[in-house]
Amino acid sequence: MNEPVLTVVINAFNEEKHIVDCIESARGLTDSIIVIDTESTDATATLAKDAGANVYSFPYPRIVEPSRSFGIHKASGDWVFVLDADERITKALSAEIKMAIKNADTDGITHYLIPRKNMFARRIWLKHGKWWPDYIPRLIKKEAFKEWPAHIHSTPVITGSKGTLREPLIHFSQGDLDDMVRKTILFENAESDLLAQAKKPASVPIFFRKYLAELYRRFLKQSGYLDGTMGIIGSFYQAYSKTITYLLVYEKTHVKKGSHH
Numbered sequence: 001m002n003e004p005v006l007t008v009v010i011n012a013f014n015e016e017k018h019i020v021d022c023i024e025s026a027r028g029l030t031d032s033i034i035v036i037d038t039e040s041t042d043a044t045a046t047l048a049k050d051a052g053a054n055v056y057s058f059p060y061p062r063i064v065e066p067s068r069s070f071g072i073h074k075a076s077g078d079w080v081f082v083l084d085a086d087e088r089i090t091k092a093l094s095a096e097i098k099m100a101i102k103n104a105d106t107d108g109i110t111h112y113l114i115p116r117k118n119m120f121a122r123r124i125w126l127k128h129g130k131w132w133p134d135y136i137p138r139l140i141k142k143e144a145f146k147e148w149p150a151h152i153h154s155t156p157v158i159t160g161s162k163g164t165l166r167e168p169l170i171h172f173s174q175g176d177l178d179d180m181v182r183k184t185i186l187f188e189n190a191e192s193d194l195l196a197q198a199k200k201p202a203s204v205p206i207f208f209r210k211y212l213a214e215l216y217r218r219f220l221k222q223s224g225y226l227d228g229t230m231g232i233i234g235s236f237y238q239a240y241s242k243t244i245t246y247l248l249v250y251e252k253t254h255v256k257k258g259s260h261h
Contacts, residue, residue, distance in 0.1 A: 004032035005101060007077035008089075010053070011035075011067045013060065015085035016042040018172075023051040025088040029081065029097060036071040038064075044085075061150075062190045068156075069148040072140065079104075080145070082138045086172045087116075093167035097139060100165060110144035110160025113137055117168040120230050126173075129224025129235050130217060137162075138169065152191045177233075184241045192248035202250035210246050215239035 008026040012019055012035055019035065026033050035048040039060040048055050056074055058067045064084070072080050079101050083089065089097075093114070100112055115133035118126045126132065137156055146157040195202075215235060218224045224235035 004030055004077040006030045006079040006081060006097070007032040007034060007075035008081045008083055009034055009036065009068070009071035009075055010048075010083045010085060011038070011064050011071060012040065012044050012048070012085040013038040014040045014042045014044060016040075016044050016047055018085045019044050019048050020051050022083065022085045022088065023048065023053050025090075026081075026083060028091055028094040029089055030077070032075075032077055034071060034074055036067045036074070038067050062186075063150070063152045065148045065152070065154050066150050069150075072142065072145050072148070075142060078142060080140050080142050082140070083169075084171075088170040088172075090167065090170060093165070093169060096165050096167045100139065100163065104141065104163075107163065108161050109163040110141040111137055111156075111158045112139040112163045112165050114139060114165050115168045116171045118171045118173045120173065120234065122172050124227070124230050126227050126231060126234060128222055128226045129219065129231055129238075130222040131224075131227075131234070133168070134171075135164065136169075139165070151194050152187060180237060184244060188241060188245045188248060192245050192252060195245065195249045196252040199253070200249055202246045202253060206246055207243055207250075211239045211243040214242040 006029065008030055010022055010026070010033065023033055033053045035053045035055045036058050037045040037048065037055055038058050045055050045057070058070050061067055068082055072082070081097065113135040116136055118131045118134060120126055137158065140156065140158055141160070144158050144160045146159065148154060148156045218235035218238050219232070224231045227234070
């Protein structure tokens with residue numbers, strides 16, 4: 001039996017609502033699909049197995065990067081496509097990936113950046129406010145992969161030359177505002193831990209500076225207001241989210257446990 005040319009690696013935690021659709025979107029690209037389940041407490045692992053994916057368990061890491069490294073090493077293909085449960089591979093992207101892999105040796109490319117189409121509430125495409133084209137490294141030649149550093153929003157270490165694809169990966173970034181808040185609590189808590197460990201400063205002037213700088217970038221410089229009401233909400237929310245990170249850093253570096261002040 002020939003080894004697959006490409007393996008899709010899906011990282012998931014409590015994604016029973018999305019995992020089957022995610023796996024199905026990957027089917028147009030390859031039959032070699034593995035799911036790294038990070039100790040989900042719902043039916044994610046069972047549904048993934050029933051959908052035909054090979055499922056591996058990985059200790060819950062709070063952030064996705066450690067499970068991505070694990071998944072890439074588990075992949076059997078010469079190439080790996082890294083996918084999250086809230087992302088979808090379109091037919092057009094699938095065709096472009098196949099062509100890219102076919103020509104990669106000639107071009108000397110070992111990894112590709114993919115533009116990501118961020119969709120709010122599954123229907124509103126956020127085209128401004130730093131949301132588009134949102135290039136991310138997801139198609140990787142396995143032998144060129146070195147590591148995915150274990151900190152939030154890190155970039156994988158890959159040897160060789162980089163290419164860029166045109167067709168976008170669909171990302172259902174937030175289902176609704178409630179989902180946005182839930183993700184903020186998860187991600188900003190993890191990021192603030194790292195910043196606190198690095199002894200990053202946090203103070204009242206920094207709170208204002210972070211908020212205003214992020215709002216300026218999202219709302220004005222990157223024209224977030226052009227996406228209408230949700231673009232405006234997104235710009236303000238990202239500024240708020242950035243501020244929350246530093247509020248948490250302040251708490252973790254200045255407020256003693258058990259203090260009521």
